Amino acid sequence: MTYEDLQKTSNIAKSRIILNSSKTNTPHLGSCLSCTDILICLYFSILRIDPSKPKLEGRDRFILSKGHGAAALFQVLAMKGFYEDSLLENYGENGSIFAEHPPAPDYLPGIEAATGSLGHGLPIGLGMAVASRIKSLDYHVYVLLGDGECNEGSIWEAATMASAQSIENLTVIVDSNKWQATDRSSDLVGPTSLKNKWTSFGWHTIEIDGHDMREIKSSLTLRKKNKPVAIIANTIKGSGVSFMEDDNNWHYRIPNEKEVLKAFEELGVEL
Numbered sequence: 510m511t512y513e514d515l516q517k518t519s520n521i522a523k524s525r526i527i528l529n530s531s532k533t534n535t536p537h538l539g540s541c542l543s544c545t546d547i548l549i550c551l552y553f554s555i556l557r558i559d560p561s562k563p564k565l566e567g568r569d570r571f572i573l574s575k576g577h578g579a580a581a582l583f584q585v586l587a588m589k590g591f592y593e594d595s596l597l598e599n600y601g602e603n604g605s606i607f608a609e610h611p612p613a614p615d616y617l618p619g620i621e622a623a624t625g626s627l628g629h630g631l632p633i634g635l636g637m638a639v640a641s642r643i644k645s646l647d648y649h650v651y652v653l654l655g656d657g658e659c660n661e662g663s664i665w666e667a668a669t670m671a672s673a674q675s676i677e678n679l680t681v682i683v684d685s686n687k688w689q690a691t692d693r694s695s696d697l698v699g700p701t702s703l704k705n706k707w708t709s710f711g712w713h714t715i716e717i718d719g720h721d722m723r724e725i726k727s728s729l730t731l732r733k734k735n736k737p738v739a740i741i742a743n744t745i746k747g748s749g750v751s752f753m754e755d756d757n758n759w760h761y762r763i764p765n766e767k768e769v770l771k772a773f774e775e776l777g778v779e780l
Contacts, residue, residue, distance in 0.1 A: 510553050512722040517777075518588070519549040519722075523749050524778040525584045531764045533600040535609065539746040539759035541581035543686040543719070544653060547742060548585045550725040551651060560590040563618040569648050570637050572622045574630020575655035575684060576610035582620075583607055591619040628661025630654065631681060635667045638679040638737075651729070653682045657689035660698055665710065668737075672711030675735040681712070682729075683739065684719065686746040688757050707739035719744035750775050 510518070523545050530538045552558075556569045573582045580600070587594050599605045606617060610625030622633045634652040641648050658664065671679055683703055687694050695701075707714040713733035717724040719742030728740045746760075747753030750772045764772065773780045 512726070515550055515553060515722045515726075516546075518553060519546045520749065520776040521778055522549055522581070522584050522588060524773050524776050524780075525588075526581050527750070527764055527769055527772045528780075529580060529584065529597060529600055531766070531769045533602070534763050535580050535601050536761045536763065537577040537580065537609070538762070538764070539688070539753060539757065540575065540655070540684075540686070541578050542748045542750065542753065543744040543746045544575070544578050544684045545581050545585070546720050546722065546748070547653065547682055547684065547725055547744075548581055550722055550729065552585050552589050554726055555729045556651070557648070558589075558619075560619070563591065566644075567646050567648050570621050570634065570650045572624065572630040572634045572637075572650070572652045573611055574624050574634075574652050575627065575658055576623075576625030576630075578653075578655075578684075579607075579609060579611050579625070582611065586619040589619070592617075627655070627658040628663040631664050631667040634679060634681075635671050635676065638671070638676050639674065641678055642676075649678045649680065651680045651682065653684060655689075656683055656685040656687065656694050656703060657697075659683065659703065659706075660689075668707065668710045668712065671737045676737050677733060677735055679737040680729065680731075681707075681737070681739045683707075683741050684744050685741055686744045688746050688755075688760070690760055692757075703741045704739075707741070712737050712739040714739040714741065716741040716743065718742075720748055 600607045611620045613623045624630050634650045638650045713736045753759045
């Protein structure tokens with residue numbers, strides 16, 4: 510895909526996420542939109558996966574550690590062909606296979622780990638990366654974290670171990686949208702440089718614009734000998750829709766019909 514095609518595909522994904530939120534009363538819309546560009550680039554340009562063989566042993570692994578962004582992941586997986594779009598129509602209802610967070614891996618194709626209790630995705634991803642070394646398999650593990658999730662101590666335990674073990678087939682992407690559930694990250698935990706912090710834990714760390722497809726793709730292909738890679742992706746909560754951008758009310762708010770129409774218009778997608 511060209512960079513332009515990736516962006517168009519991402520806008521379609523964002524429109525689907527917004528419509529789904531409105532129809533099913535699914536929250537965490539702002540958090541989903543901040544990471545959609547990253548997910549689209551991963552699934553349509555980077556990950557070595559085959560939707561017809563979701564358990565292929567040598568596949569790349571992706572873990573959405575910020576599990577509250579599951580509505581975005583489910584839409585991207587459907588667009589990639591892991592399951593039919595129609596299955597998403599009863600999202601969040603009793604009996605649906607989709608909930609607000611990713612389920613256990615055997616429950617839904619394309620899901621590598623049940624997440625949502627923040628801080629667990631990186632330790633799991635580290636275990637997968639170590640397993641590839643033990644089994645002499647050539648796959649890469651990607652883990653998407655939220656910047657607020659980096660408050661969790663388990664993140665730094667895994668970060669320490671990954672560096673100490675020279676794990677070079679592990680990439681962390683931090684969706685740094687500068688918000689947590691109730692306030693600015695900087696107001697809750699104080700001002701801090703995520704780049705400096707990850708670097709101090711022995712990771713090769715870079716900082717990018719998390720909505721620029723060129724920067725996203727280039728960073729996701731970066732490898733460093735004997736070091737894991739951390740990508741600090743500076744993002745905007747509610748990205749792509751002007752009245753949602755950087756407004757933390759959209760962590761829980763559900764768009765009404767007029768807002769859905771306006772969002773589709775701004776994204777350049779027909780309803």
